[in-house]
Amino acid sequence: MRLSRSPLAIAAFLLAVPGLLISSGGDVFDTLTYSTPVILFVAAAVAMFTSVSIPSLVVVLVLVHVVAFCLIGLLHAMPQPPGPSIGYWCMVASSWLLAWFSVQNLAGLKLASPQAQRLVNLALPVLFGAWLLILWEIIVRGFGVPSILLPPPSMIAERISSSVPTLWADFQQTYLKAAIAGYAIGCGSGFLAAIIVDRVPFLRRGLLPIGNLVAALPVVGIAPIMVMWFGSYWESKAAVVVIMTFFPMLVNTVAGLAASGAMERDLMQTYGSSYGQTLLKLRLPAAMPFIFNALKINSTLALIGAIVAEFFGSPIVGMGFRISAEVGRMNVDMVWAEIFAAALAGSLSYGLITLVERAVTFWHPSYRT
Amino acid sequence: MTVVALRPKAQSMPNATPKNVIDVKDLSLVFQTNDGPVNALSNINLAVDGGEFVSFIGPSGCGKTTLLRVIADLEQPTSGAISVNGMTPSEARQKRAYGYVFQAAALYPWRTIGGNISLPLEVMGVPKAERASRIAKNLELVNLAGFEKKFPWQLSGGMQQRASIARALSFDPDMLLMDEPFGALDEIVRDHLNEQLLKLWAKTQKTVIFVTHSIPEAVFLSTKIVVMSPRPGRIHEIIDCNLGTERTLDIRETPEFLEIAHRVREGLRHGHSYDE
Numbered sequence: 001m002r003l004s005r006s007p008l009a010i011a012a013f014l015l016a017v018p019g020l021l022i023s024s025g026g027d028v029f030d031t032l033t034y035s036t037p038v039i040l041f042v043a044a045a046v047a048m049f050t051s052v053s054i055p056s057l058v059v060v061l062v063l064v065h066v067v068a069f070c071l072i073g074l075l076h077a078m079p080q081p082p083g084p085s086i087g088y089w090c091m092v093a094s095s096w097l098l099a100w101f102s103v104q105n106l107a108g109l110k111l112a113s114p115q116a117q118r119l120v121n122l123a124l125p126v127l128f129g130a131w132l133l134i135l136w137e138i139i140v141r142g143f144g145v146p147s148i149l150l151p152p153p154s155m156i157a158e159r160i161s162s163s164v165p166t167l168w169a170d171f172q173q174t175y176l177k178a179a180i181a182g183y184a185i186g187c188g189s190g191f192l193a194a195i196i197v198d199r200v201p202f203l204r205r206g207l208l209p210i211g212n213l214v215a216a217l218p219v220v221g222i223a224p225i226m227v228m229w230f231g232s233y234w235e236s237k238a239a240v241v242v243i244m245t246f247f248p249m250l251v252n253t254v255a256g257l258a259a260s261g262a263m264e265r266d267l268m269q270t271y272g273s274s275y276g277q278t279l280l281k282l283r284l285p286a287a288m289p290f291i292f293n294a295l296k297i298n299s300t301l302a303l304i305g306a307i308v309a310e311f312f313g314s315p316i317v318g319m320g321f322r323i324s325a326e327v328g329r330m331n332v333d334m335v336w337a338e339i340f341a342a343a344l345a346g347s348l349s350y351g352l353i354t355l356v357e358r359a360v361t362f363w364h365p366s367y368r369t
Numbered sequence: 370m371t372v373v374a375l376r377p378k379a380q381s382m383p384n385a386t387p388k389n390v391i392d393v394k395d396l397s398l399v400f401q402t403n404d405g406p407v408n409a410l411s412n413i414n415l416a417v418d419g420g421e422f423v424s425f426i427g428p429s430g431c432g433k434t435t436l437l438r439v440i441a442d443l444e445q446p447t448s449g450a451i452s453v454n455g456m457t458p459s460e461a462r463q464k465r466a467y468g469y470v471f472q473a474a475a476l477y478p479w480r481t482i483g484g485n486i487s488l489p490l491e492v493m494g495v496p497k498a499e500r501a502s503r504i505a506k507n508l509e510l511v512n513l514a515g516f517e518k519k520f521p522w523q524l525s526g527g528m529q530q531r532a533s534i535a536r537a538l539s540f541d542p543d544m545l546l547m548d549e550p551f552g553a554l555d556e557i558v559r560d561h562l563n564e565q566l567l568k569l570w571a572k573t574q575k576t577v578i579f580v581t582h583s584i585p586e587a588v589f590l591s592t593k594i595v596v597m598s599p600r601p602g603r604i605h606e607i608i609d610c611n612l613g614t615e616r617t618l619d620i621r622e623t624p625e626f627l628e629i630a631h632r633v634r635e636g637l638r639h640g641h642s643y644d645e
Contacts, residue, residue: 263475266443270469271492271540272462281488285479363478368522 008101009047015094016044022087025078033077036070039063040091043098052105061106061127064098068134071095072141072154080144092138096131103127151333159333160340166322167341174319175345177234179306182241187298189242190249191291195279197250198257208254215247223309232313237320240309245298252294256287289364292357299349303342389452390544390576391417391440396449398435408601409435413449415595415604419543422570422577424587425595426633427640432602433580433595434548440578441469441546454543465493467544468537472552474529476521476536482508483517486536493540507535510569527558531565538569544576551586560618563589567616584637585621588612588630596633598640605640608632 019037043063050056071092078084107124111117133153139145140152147155160167193211197203223240230236260283268278310320319338326334358367398410410432417423425433438444439451442458453461461467468489476485483504490500508514511531521529530550537545551559563586570577570590581587587594591610598605610629612620620626 261475263471263473264477267469267471267475268492269443270441270462270467271489272465273492277492281491282477285477288479361479363520363522365522 006047006052006101006105008097008104009044012094012097012101013044013048015090015097016041019087019091019094022090023085024074024088024091025083025085030077032070032073036067036074037087037091039070040067040095040098043067044094047098047101054109057102057105060098061102064095064102065130067091067095068099072134072137075138075141078142083144084142088142092135092142096135099127099131148330148332151336155333156336156340160337163334163337167337169317170319170322170338171341171345173234173315173317174237174306174310175303178237178309178318179241179302181234182238182306183245183298183302185238186242186245186302187249187295190246190294191253193246194250194253194257197254199275204254208251211247211250214243217243219244219305219308220312223312226309227313233315234318237306237309237314237318241302241305244301244305248297248301249291249294252290252297253287256290257283259290260286288361289357292353292361295353296350296357299353300346303346303349307342389416390419390421390454391415391578392450392452393436393440394450396439396446396451398432398439398444399447410439410446411601411603413604415607417576417578417593419576420574421592422579422590423593423595424579424581424591425597426581426584426587427597427605427637428582428599430599430602431597431640432599433597435602436597437546437548437578437580441467465489465540466542467546468540468542470530470533470537470545470547470550472549474521474526474533476529476532478521480521481517482513482519482521482524482532485521485532486539489536489540495540503539507539508532510538510572511535512565525558527554527562530554531562534566534569538573538575542575544578547577547579549580549582552582559586564618566590584630584633588626588633589616589618589621594629594633596636596640598637606636608636 016037020041024033024037040063043060046056046063047060071088074088075084078088103124106120106127109120111120136150137152137154140147140150193207197207219240222243223236226236226239226243230239264282264286265278268282273281307320307323310318311324314321316325319342323335323338326332326338361367393413393415396410396413397408400407400409413436415436425436427433435444439446440453440458442462451458454464454466456464456466476482477488480488486504486507487500490503495503504517505514508517511534513528513531513535516524516528516532521532524532534545534550551562554562566577567590577590579587579590588610589612594608594610595604596606596608597603608629612623612625612629
């Protein structure tokens with residue numbers, strides 16, 4: 001037998017032993033109470049006494065997730081106060097270290113087949129996210145944190161599944177109407193303004209500083225004014241999003257239009273190329289990395305703008321409205337459900353833009369294959 | 370418009386019939402910089418016949434690239450006269466009289482090699498079918514057949530520069546203006562491309578203006594070598610150099626070659642001694 005040299009595995013093993021010996025608290029003694037420390041001990045022993053390989057890592061990972069599942073289950077039998085005792089927390093720390101140990105070794109693996117490598121690349125963020133949720137759940141419930149401060153993920157998940165129609169209506173109002181309309185108008189007008197600014201030199205010196213000023217305006221100041229101008233329905237939120245997204249697109253496109261090299265422009269000149277031809281065939285393609293940069297920045301700005309703008313007057317639907325209303329009613333789990341929906345929508349749209357970007361700017365040194 | 374643009378020769382020959390393809394008289398160019406005026410070109414007189422291969426050689430700052438850019442209408446002279454194909458450089462550029470090859474290949478990375486060669490043809494409004502046949506023909510000419518679908522960054526530096534030559538030839542201009550096209554390449558690739566360029570020149574009968582700072586390259590390629598010197602940029606000497614049409618790299622060992630190379634070197638040294 002050979003000792004694993006990883007301090008993570010050693011620490012996990014040393015913490016698994018008290019889990020076996022010390023009671024984890026509570027007054028129910030069933031199979032779960034007895035089997036959890038044993039499974040954890042087996043997992044720690046595998047990590048400690050076998051050499052690092054794919055099979056041993058898979059065994060550790062499977063066992064440690066079974067343990068995590070059992071640990072969450074054990075919480076039911078431990079009323080607050082006093083909650084779980086020291087033996088329980090030793091097991092939590094041990095299983096967390098084991099998960100850390102497996103993820104670290106998984107990330108260090110050099111796999112021959114590209115499919116397996118892709119699977120590992122996908123598994124790493126999933127495991128990270130899973131352990132964030134597991135520890136969140138265990139710590140919040142184990143220490144009896146009031147759900148007003150921080151509800152456990154299970155409570156948020158329950159709320160999400162029970163209020164899908166409300167969440168969907170809010171999402172439609174805030175994202176599909178206000179954010180997308182504002183994003184399209186803001187990015188489109190920023191792009192057109194950039195082309196005009198680039199064509200007319202005095203505008204570059206006159207308009208860009210003023211545009212800069214507009215970009216510095218705080219949303220909380222703009223939003224109530226837009227509500228007064230455009231009413232409390234989604235149009236005023238779209239207007240806020242337009243103001244927020246216009247300037248990043250303007251500045252990035254102007255920079256992008258200047259990005260093509262002198263030699264490439266001279267080349268077009270030697271062909272007797274017109275302004276429009278040079279724009280279409282050289283300057284806009286060269287500007288694409290900059291334009292996509294603005295599209296990505298704006299995709300998150302649009303959602304933030306649309307949500308925050310709803311704080312200043314809106315109909316009784318919308319993500320921002322729901323957040324402010326449910327905070328007032330102390331329904332923090334609903335606030336978290338909306339946060340989850342917003343994060344999901346934001347990351348999905350960001351990911352979609354990134355995919356399009358890769359297809360369009362495949363030639364850029366950062367994407368070349 | 371398309372046909373006219375693609376056959377500038379047919380357009381300009383009947384009415385103008387210039388004896389000299391390029392005629393430069395007392396041309397000067399002064400750049401205004403923050404450190405005061407710089408005499409980039411001073412009193413340049415030069416005549417180039419059709420079908421010649423003329424090299425501009427000289428140390429950095431002698432104005433050889435600037436003179437080429439004046440011919441290409443990429444710089445404007447301060448005084449003096451210049452005609453290209455019997456027209457002003459601006460008219461000649463609008464009529465697509467020349468193809469320009471830069472120091473770097475300057476291929477657009479979002480276009481394939483074929484797409485890059487198609488670029489000037491698209492600008493000039495050549496129909497699609499015609500474009501395809503010209504791409505194939507010119508890739509063949511620079512020995513790049515089969516690389517049409519590749520992207521520029523997938524090719525070596527020498528292949529990229531050959532593609533840029535194919536691009537300059539694609540619209541069949543009368544003249545090829547080349548600004549140190551092989552300067553960034555290693556000597557073996559450079560020798561090889563010099564030989565290919567010479568064959569290309571013999572095949573296409575185009576007038577070539579070639580900027581270089583390599584004496585062997587200039588002597589090997591040229592029918593006429595223009596030795597230039599700096600501060601102010603001017604022509605020091607024009608050396609005729611005709612080593613026959615059937616040249617191979619071996620010619621560089623012959624006494625005739627070495628003698629001309631010696632004269633060029635002497636000229637460069639003499640022109641240079643001003644600022645020492």
